[in-house]
Amino acid sequence: MPRPEIQEPQPPELASPWRTEARVRLQAEARAFARDVVMPIADELDPHKGEMPRSLIDAMAGKGWFGLTIPAEHGGLGLGVFEYCLVSEELARAWLSVGSILARGQGLGTQTLDEERRRDLLRRSAAGRWIGSIALSEPTAGSDLAGVQTRAVREGDSWLLTGTKRWAGFALAADFIEVLARTREPEAGEPRSAGLEPFLVVKEPGTFPEGMTGHAIDKIGYHGFLTFELALDRVRVPESDRLTGLYGDQGADADAGGFAAVQRGLNIARVHTAARAVGVARAAVEDCQAYLQEREQFGHPIGEFQALRFALADMAAEVAQARAYWHQVAHLLDAGEPAESESAMVKLLATEMAVRVTNRAMQLHGGNGYTTERRVERYWRDARLTTIFEGTSEIQRRIISDRMLPRP
Numbered sequence: 001m002p003r004p005e006i007q008e009p010q011p012p013e014l015a016s017p018w019r020t021e022a023r024v025r026l027q028a029e030a031r032a033f034a035r036d037v038v039m040p041i042a043d044e045l046d047p048h049k050g051e052m053p054r055s056l057i058d059a060m061a062g063k064g065w066f067g068l069t070i071p072a073e074h075g076g077l078g079l080g081v082f083e084y085c086l087v088s089e090e091l092a093r094a095w096l097s098v099g100s101i102l103a104r105g106q107g108l109g110t111q112t113l114d115e116e117r118r119r120d121l122l123r124r125s126a127a128g129r130w131i132g133s134i135a136l137s138e139p140t141a142g143s144d145l146a147g148v149q150t151r152a153v154r155e156g157d158s159w160l161l162t163g164t165k166r167w168a169g170f171a172l173a174a175d176f177i178e179v180l181a182r183t184r185e186p187e188a189g190e191p192r193s194a195g196l197e198p199f200l201v202v203k204e205p206g207t208f209p210e211g212m213t214g215h216a217i218d219k220i221g222y223h224g225f226l227t228f229e230l231a232l233d234r235v236r237v238p239e240s241d242r243l244t245g246l247y248g249d250q251g252a253d254a255d256a257g258g259f260a261a262v263q264r265g266l267n268i269a270r271v272h273t274a275a276r277a278v279g280v281a282r283a284a285v286e287d288c289q290a291y292l293q294e295r296e297q298f299g300h301p302i303g304e305f306q307a308l309r310f311a312l313a314d315m316a317a318e319v320a321q322a323r324a325y326w327h328q329v330a331h332l333l334d335a336g337e338p339a340e341s342e343s344a345m346v347k348l349l350a351t352e353m354a355v356r357v358t359n360r361a362m363q364l365h366g367g368n369g370y371t372t373e374r375r376v377e378r379y380w381r382d383a384r385l386t387t388i389f390e391g392t393s394e395i396q397r398r399i400i401s402d403r404m405l406p407r408p
Contacts, residue, residue, distance in 0.1 A: 009286035011093075012320065018082070018327045026083060030090035033063070034098075042095035045223070047372050051173070052098060052224045060098075061128025066105025074122035076107075080334035081268055085275035085326060092279030093286075096382040097224025099276045101170070103269065104131045109176045109200055111244040133174040135165035135230055142167075143395045145180065146192035150232065152181035152199060159183075159242065161199060161211075161235040167389070171214060171228040177201045178243065179232070200241040211235040221381030267343040268333060269390045274326040274350035277386040281319045281354040284361035284379045288312055291365055291374075308364060315357045322350040341403045348396035354383035 011031060014023055041056055060066065068084045070076025077083070084106065092099030109132040110121040124130035141147035150163025161181050171177055184195035203209045212235050214228040245265060292303030292312060302308055329346045332339040358380040362369040369376045387393045 009289040011282070011286070012323065014086075015324075018331070023083065023086060026079075027086055027090060029063070030065075030087040031093075033059075034090045034094035038091060038094035038098050042098070042224070042378070043375070046095065046378055049219075049223045051226065052095075052101070056098070057101065057128065057131070060102070064126070065102055066128040066131065067126025068102070069106045070122055070126040074119060075126040076122070077126075080330070081271060082327065082330040082334055085272055085330050088272055089275040089279040089282075089323075089326075092276040093283045095224055096276055096280055096385075097222055099279055100222075101131070101225065103272060104133065104170055104174065108132050108134070109178055109243075111198075112200065112240060113242060113244070114240055117240070130175050131170070131173075132176040132178060133168050133171040133228075135168040135171070135177050135179045137167045138164055139166050139229075143392055146196070148180055148182055148196055150179065150181040152183045152197065152237075154183075155236075157239050159199060159237045159239065161201070161232045161237060163232050165230040165232065167217070167227055168214070168230050169227045170225045171230060172208065172216075172226060173205050174203070175205055176203060177230075179235075179237075198243040198245065199237045200243055201235060201237055202241065209235060219385075221378070222385050264338075266390065267338065267340055270343040270347035270396075271326055271329050271333065273386055273390045274322065274329070274346040277350040277354035277383065278319060278323045278326060280379050280383045280386070281315075281322070281350075281357040284358045284376055284383075285312070285315050285319055287374070287376055287379075288315070288361050288364050291368075295366075295368075311360060311364060315360055318353045318357055322346070322353045326350060341400055344391070344396040344399040347390065348393050348400070351383075351386035352393060354386055358383040 013019075014027060037056065037059060041052065044050070045052065064077050065087055067074075067076030068079050068087060069081065070078070072078035084102070088099040088102055090099075091102070105125050105128060107122055107125050109130060110118050110125055112118045112121065121130055136145060136148070138148055138150060141149065150161060150165060152159045152161050159181075161179055163181065165179065168177060179199045179201055180196055181199055182195050183197050186192055186194040201209060201212070203212075208214055208230075211233045212230055214230040216226040216228055219227060289312060292308055293301050295302045303312075325346045329339055329342045332342060358376070361376045362380050365374055365376050368374055371377070391399075
């Protein structure tokens with residue numbers, strides 16, 4: 001019997017009710033860019049923990065993707081969370097960090113108190129000329145952001161920031177760093193988050209500002225940009241650079257306070273993480289689809305063995321399920337719903353799925369999966385992180401359960 005022709009993996013298409021002609025075009029454009037531009041760079045640099053070149057960032061800026069969610073009046077594409085996550089899934093399928101760098105645009109670092117300056121920064125963000133880093137976590141405050149101890153002390157028309165921040169990705173190469181700091185202690189009856197405000201630390205790319213030092217954290221994955229621990233010693237920030245929110249969320253309510261705006265932005269960030277996790281898991285499925293047809297044992301392609309065929313089917317079904325859910329939650333956010341529980345749920349389910357699927361993909365590749373000759377080990381390393389950043393799986397479970405059950 002002649003051997004069947006090897007079938008090329010077919011990436012999924014948008015399904016109703018989310019399918020529109022504009023979204024299909026955007027998805028196709030991002031998919032081609034990921035395949036033809038991002039993948040070769042990732043294959044070259046990731047094994048050596050290399051940083052993505054500025055030329056790649058500029059190419060994404062040329063597509064307008066750093067302004068996907070920025071209104072057209074400010075030079076952006078004026079699209080929603082759905083389109084933002086759609087592009088990010090495609091880019092993460094090639095290299096997780098490239099799907100992530102888009103979050104450093106989207107109006108991040110633009111929520112200044114001065115409206116004219118805000119408009120100028122929005123235009124720069126949309127053009128990919130205002131790309132930043134976020135410094136929320138600390139060595140003793142990660143999932144518990146209300147426990148942040150970095151201090152902001154008022155001195156005249158400025159604030160002086162002192163403390164230590166951890167997990168600030170892209171901090172050295174960025175145009176700015178958003179720092180969450182405490183301006184005062186909570187008063188009786190106030191939540192622990194009272195007094196926390198985000199500040200904009202403007203800097204030159206490739207340097208840290210006066211009073212700030214940093215060292216890169218050696219990660220096992222998520223290569224493409226460096227992640228830093230930062231030490232702040234009276235870093236001066238003008239009052240005009242105190243922000244009303246983080247994450248570039250155009251729907252943030254300035255009157256709700258900085259910490260509340262941070263929480264709102266986290267909902268979008270969690271759906272974005274779910275989409276990136278789907279991209280990584282999808283990469284593992286598509287690579288396995290090809291490998292099971294290429295690899296022969298006992299005189300047959302291993303894809304002819306039922307156990308392996310069924311494993312691939314289960315993996316594909318899990319990825320499709322997670323994708324459909326992030327589509328739904330992104331739609332809710334675009335419709336103006338808070339979707340806090342749903343954002344936590346999709347982040348939990350999609351990222352845990354990515355760990356399972358990439359782990360299974362390693363097994364299906366056998367010994368070849370445990371080498372750097374195949375991309376599957378990269379997917380495996382990167383998927384593991386998605387269950388940790390933007391709130392661990394345990395934190396997502398707490399958010400969900402706290403909205404289902406009363407607390408004592």
